[in-house]
Amino acid sequence: MKQSSFFTKVVHHKADQSAALHSKATPIYQTSAFTFKDLDDLEKYYEGDTSYLYSRERNPNPEELADGVALLEEAEAGVSAASGMAAIFAGILSVVKPGDHIIAAEDVYGGTHNLLTNELPALGVEVTMTSFHDPESVKGEVRTNTKLIYSESVTNPFLRVEDIKGLVQIAEKNELKVMIDNTFATPYILQPLNDGADLVVHSATKYLGGHSDATAGVLVGERELVDKARKKIVSLGSNLSPFEAWLTYRGTKTLGIRMEKQSGNAKALSEAMKKHANVEKVFYPEYVSDAGNGAIVTVALTKDVDMNTFYRALGWIKIVPSLAGVETTVSVPSRTSHRTLSPEDKERFGIDDHVVRVSVGIESAEDIIAQLEQSIEASK
Numbered sequence: 183m184k185q186s187s188f189f190t191k192v193v194h195h196k197a198d199q200s201a202a203l204h205s206k207a208t209p210i211y212q213t214s215a216f217t218f219k220d221l222d223d224l225e226k227y228y229e230g231d232t233s234y235l236y237s238r239e240r241n242p243n244p245e246e247l248a249d250g251v252a253l254l255e256e257a258e259a260g261v262s263a264a265s266g267m268a269a270i271f272a273g274i275l276s277v278v279k280p281g282d283h284i285i286a287a288e289d290v291y292g293g294t295h296n297l298l299t300n301e302l303p304a305l306g307v308e309v310t311m312t313s314f315h316d317p318e319s320v321k322g323e324v325r326t327n328t329k330l331i332y333s334e335s336v337t338n339p340f341l342r343v344e345d346i347k348g349l350v351q352i353a354e355k356n357e358l359k360v361m362i363d364n365t366f367a368t369p370y371i372l373q374p375l376n377d378g379a380d381l382v383v384h385s386a387t388k389y390l391g392g393h394s395d396a397t398a399g400v401l402v403g404e405r406e407l408v409d410k411a412r413k414k415i416v417s418l419g420s421n422l423s424p425f426e427a428w429l430t431y432r433g434t435k436t437l438g439i440r441m442e443k444q445s446g447n448a449k450a451l452s453e454a455m456k457k458h459a460n461v462e463k464v465f466y467p468e469y470v471s472d473a474g475n476g477a478i479v480t481v482a483l484t485k486d487v488d489m490n491t492f493y494r495a496l497g498w499i500k501i502v503p504s505l506a507g508v509e510t511t512v513s514v515p516s517r518t519s520h521r522t523l524s525p526e527d528k529e530r531f532g533i534d535d536h537v538v539r540v541s542v543g544i545e546s547a548e549d550i551i552a553q554l555e556q557s558i559e560a561s562k
């Protein structure tokens with residue numbers, strides 16, 4: 183039928199040549215829903231056809247990202263979420279219900295710490311945050327209702343390397359699941375599932391995306407658990423948007439070369455910082471894997487360094503309360519990522535204003551080192 187009215191024409195105009203265009207990159211399926219030819223076509227979807235219905239439930243771009251990360255992590259399945267926190271929450275909910283108990287490392291990312299110590303207990307989940315420095319102490323916390331051990335492969339901000347195999351041993355003896363946040367290491371450096379973890383989560387906002395232009399999360403692991411987590415994401419509406427997924431997926435293409443370069447630069451920076459008289463301590467892992475030790479270097483400056491002058495003198499290195507972009511940036515854990523920790527916890531962990539977390543970028547190592555050294559010199 184001819185569409186005579188402007189009001190009809192304006193909404194129904196569509197070039198619709200996507201199948202004929204052979205585009206190299208996946209198009210962005212920036213649509214909230216999908217169309218159906220007739221009732222038979224609609225029924226096919228509910229019978230398990232691979233087509234799409236509604237983007238909160240499924241959309242090609244978030245799926246492409248999740249499948250890509252699952253491949254890199256050598257996982258059975260993956261699901262994308264609106265942020266790292268959304269992926270963490272869904273992953274945890276795929277394992278625990280009210281009345282269950284989680285044992286978590288006390289030195290996890292501040293936002294995760296808050297989820298574990300405030301939000302989950304409010305939902306009736308018991309949580310014990312403890313030091314994971316010695317897996318034996320984790321063993322001592324196992325209760326009859328314990329279901330999950332949670333940690334990060336490389337912790338934030340002091341870059342402790344988790345003994346994942348040690349945690350898996352405890353989990354296997356007690357029929358628990360192990361969930362690991364692999365944001366800092368990335369699958370380029372480490373694949374925790376290969377060490378026996380059941381779920382791996384990413385703030386894809388960080389290295390997977392790599393360009394500081396998208397907020398995203400990905401959860402990968404055992405298909406059964408990932409399917410449960412997907413249902414939570416659909417119910418909670420914490421799905422990833424097609425555009426954010428597209429940007430993040432594009433970022434993953436360069437993950438290998440970025441991590442190779444950034445880890446090399448970070449190693450060089452950590453060595454230079456160790457020699458500096460105004461650096462009290464350098465935190466940089468000695469060994470994460472043969473692929474490298476990651477691209478974050480945390481530096482505790484001596485107390486005679488004036489921190490405001492230091493940050494003002496940093497020039498092209500900006501204070502950014504995030505990490506993992508291609509540019510070198512610094513963050514102040516005491517004021518941002520770990521701000522919500524109690525003063526006692528901050529003191530216990532050694533997080534104060536003199537602790538600077540450097541997210542090392544892809545610039546030349548010499549320039550990064552020179553810029554940091556010059557800022558320290560200028561602020562004594």
Ligand SMILES: Cc1ncc(COP(=O)(O)O)c(C=O)c1O
Pocket residue numbers: 265266267268291293294334338363365366384385386387388397398399504519
């Ligand atoms: C290790 C780690 N996990 C999870 C998150 C949370 O990720 P998002 O900000 O994407 O929700 C962050 C954020 O900084 C992080 O550093």
